[in-house]
Amino acid sequence: MTLRKSYTLTFFLIFIVMAACFITNISLGSVIIPWLDIFYSLTGGAVEKESWRLIVLDYRLPKAITAVLVGSGLGVSGLLMQTLFRNPLAGPFVLGISSGASLGVALLILGSSSLSLVLSDFLISKWGLVIAASLGSIIVLFAVLLVSIRVKDTMAILIIGLMFGSITAAVVSVLSYFAPAQQLQQYIFWGFGSLGNLSWHDLLLFVIIFSFGILLTIASIKPLNTLLLGENYAKSMGLNIKVSRLIIIIATGLLAGGITAFAGPIAFIGLAVPHLTRQLYHTSDHKILVPAVLLMGSIIMLICDTVAQLPFTEYTLPINAITSLIGAPVVIWLLVRKRKMLF
Amino acid sequence: MEHQWSFGYWYENVKCYFNTIETEKLNIVLKTEDLSIGYRTKKDLLVVAADINLQLYEGELIGLVGANGIGKSTLLRTLSGVQPQLHGKILLSNKKLEEYKNLELASQLSVVLTEQIASKNLTVQELVALGRLPYTNWVGKLAEDDVEKVKRAIEVTHITDLIAKRCFELSDGQLQKVLIARAIAQDTPFIILDEPTTHLDVYHRAYILKLLKRLAFETKKTILFSTHDIDFAIQLCDKMMVMNPEGFEFGRPKELIQCKAFSSLFPDDLILFDEKTGSYKIRG
Numbered sequence: 001m002t003l004r005k006s007y008t009l010t011f012f013l014i015f016i017v018m019a020a021c022f023i024t025n026i027s028l029g030s031v032i033i034p035w036l037d038i039f040y041s042l043t044g045g046a047v048e049k050e051s052w053r054l055i056v057l058d059y060r061l062p063k064a065i066t067a068v069l070v071g072s073g074l075g076v077s078g079l080l081m082q083t084l085f086r087n088p089l090a091g092p093f094v095l096g097i098s099s100g101a102s103l104g105v106a107l108l109i110l111g112s113s114s115l116s117l118v119l120s121d122f123l124i125s126k127w128g129l130v131i132a133a134s135l136g137s138i139i140v141l142f143a144v145l146l147v148s149i150r151v152k153d154t155m156a157i158l159i160i161g162l163m164f165g166s167i168t169a170a171v172v173s174v175l176s177y178f179a180p181a182q183q184l185q186q187y188i189f190w191g192f193g194s195l196g197n198l199s200w201h202d203l204l205l206f207v208i209i210f211s212f213g214i215l216l217t218i219a220s221i222k223p224l225n226t227l228l229l230g231e232n233y234a235k236s237m238g239l240n241i242k243v244s245r246l247i248i249i250i251a252t253g254l255l256a257g258g259i260t261a262f263a264g265p266i267a268f269i270g271l272a273v274p275h276l277t278r279q280l281y282h283t284s285d286h287k288i289l290v291p292a293v294l295l296m297g298s299i300i301m302l303i304c305d306t307v308a309q310l311p312f313t314e315y316t317l318p319i320n321a322i323t324s325l326i327g328a329p330v331v332i333w334l335l336v337r338k339r340k341m342l343f
Numbered sequence: 344m345e346h347q348w349s350f351g352y353w354y355e356n357v358k359c360y361f362n363t364i365e366t367e368k369l370n371i372v373l374k375t376e377d378l379s380i381g382y383r384t385k386k387d388l389l390v391v392a393a394d395i396n397l398q399l400y401e402g403e404l405i406g407l408v409g410a411n412g413i414g415k416s417t418l419l420r421t422l423s424g425v426q427p428q429l430h431g432k433i434l435l436s437n438k439k440l441e442e443y444k445n446l447e448l449a450s451q452l453s454v455v456l457t458e459q460i461a462s463k464n465l466t467v468q469e470l471v472a473l474g475r476l477p478y479t480n481w482v483g484k485l486a487e488d489d490v491e492k493v494k495r496a497i498e499v500t501h502i503t504d505l506i507a508k509r510c511f512e513l514s515d516g517q518l519q520k521v522l523i524a525r526a527i528a529q530d531t532p533f534i535i536l537d538e539p540t541t542h543l544d545v546y547h548r549a550y551i552l553k554l555l556k557r558l559a560f561e562t563k564k565t566i567l568f569s570t571h572d573i574d575f576a577i578q579l580c581d582k583m584m585v586m587n588p589e590g591f592e593f594g595r596p597k598e599l600i601q602c603k604a605f606s607s608l609f610p611d612d613l614i615l616f617d618e619k620t621g622s623y624k625i626r627g
Contacts, residue, residue, distance in 0.1 A: 229460045342464035
């Protein structure tokens with residue numbers, strides 16, 4: 001039972017760290033706002049400048065919440081992929097799932113120029129983006145899955161994921177060649193990734209999609225643990241593989257697709273966070289890993305976003321660049337230190 | 344003779360009496376009638392083996408032997424319900440195998456496969472506990488009874504000193520013991536093992552088979568395994584199945600030796616079966 005106690009302690013500490021990261025994240029930015037005023041803007045007290053309250057409530061707070069959702073959601077979808085594909089290198093980006101979402105968005109933004117204006121206005125709304133991205137990611141997921149049923153070799157599955165990524169990239173470049181400049185720019189900015197573009201209204205929609213994805217994940221905890229032994233063992237323990245696989249794929253599609261729609265394609269978080277969490281918790285039990293990945297993903301994403309803000313300067317870096325700069329070395333470090341990555 | 348009247352003496356006598364009754368009406372765990380196995384394609388049937396009639400009783404250790412590619416795995420896959428039979432009946436605990444629901448079957452039949460487990464990051468404790476998942480609630484929380492059964496499975500397979508280790512730290516022999524412990528934890532009357540002794544040295548092959556023998560006896564489970572260690576199997580198994588090119592044979596090892604089942608197992612240009620020692624010898 002000491003084991004359980006140590007998990008509780010780790011969860012408590014991680015939660016404190018997350019809270020600290022969250023507060024740091026909303027405290028720092030291009031505009032220097034004193035701590036007290038940030039506190040007052042959140043609690044509704046008197047703030048020295050009204051614009052500060054606006055910055056904190058309508059920009060920094062939604063952005064921090066977006067960071068939490070993006071980080072935790074990508075982490076969880078990475079965890080789901082790693083267990084489902086029995087592959088420590090799986091993740092929404094590596095398997096081409098994010099590319100699928102990009103393709104959906106590209107078809108929508110770049111392809112809509114040929115449609116009538118009224119229709120395209122509706123389509124490029126946030127709803128349109130979410131639906132296109134989720135559909136794109138779920139389609140690629142099913143394609144990868146179909147191939148993975150025929151090809152048992154896990155390396156081959158990764159390479160196929162990369163190939164899907166290339167195909168979508170190619171389609172996107174063909175589309176962009178013919179697209180008008182305005183739409184192209186819109187797509188390219190979306191591709192940089194951004195956490196700060198969401199209004200409270202968008203955020204509500206994001207939370208709803210995120211919650212569905214997480215609910216399906218929680219419902220899959222037992223199947224995920226059973227799958228740790230491999231599919232044939234899982235079958236022998238009475239697991240309905242087809243149903244479980246479908247639920248896991250829909251959960252991943254909603255999480256990775258939804259996140260890509262709202263925040264753009266964000267690399268490495270989905271791959272790196274589950275590994276960092278396993279390092280910290282020394283377990284593969286999804287009862288522990290799912291909540292732990294949620295917290296760890298939030299922390300990493302909040303840190304990345306704080307760095308991307310380049311506090312005290314007026315510049316902001318694309319978030320996708322920061323996650324790659326932090327995430328890629330983490331993966332390399334894990335590979336070098338542990339020799340082989342396990343899940 | 345004072346001890347004749349002691350409780351222990353009386354108890355032993357009564358126990359012996361009941362034991363004899365038990366052996367008289369041992370339960371049949373698995374029964375097949377005119378079973379034929381193989382593959383069904385759109386055009387025709389590929390029959391791997393036919394007319395298989397088996398009766399496996401509780402507490403028996405059964406070895407399945409045959410040359411590579413003869414269809415041992417096909418038989419095991421059919422008996423474990425992974426693959427449908429072509430013809431005939433399979434009764435597991437008096438119920439047709441195909442009538443079992445997934446979860447219900449998981450409480451009757453557990454397996455140890457040749458394939459690698461997917462996650463080698465699991466600790467031994469976690470892996471053995473996974474055997475209890477068919478009985479747990481929707482998140483897989485272990486009840487007191489489950490914890491107790493996991494503990495017993497760990498003790499009976501003698502892996503108590505390994506429980507904190509991760510699977511990638513284990514040797515092949517240790518991993519095999521752990522996988523057997525997982526199957527024991529699943530607590531099913533029937534266990535199927537697909538070649539549990541491959542990749543092991545001669546000592547550990549004997550160790551695993553002795554372990555299976557003891558488990559079958561102590562836990563009253565019916566254990567069926569396929570193997571290439573024919574001489575060990577002859578020494579240890581209660582019954583054996585021999586898959587020859589000519590047909591399927593089932594019986595006690597001694598009977599099978601007498602009817603020369605092992606002699607026709609392989610082509611006789613290189614090796615010959617020696618009936619006295621129950622093993623194969625290189626042709627001189």
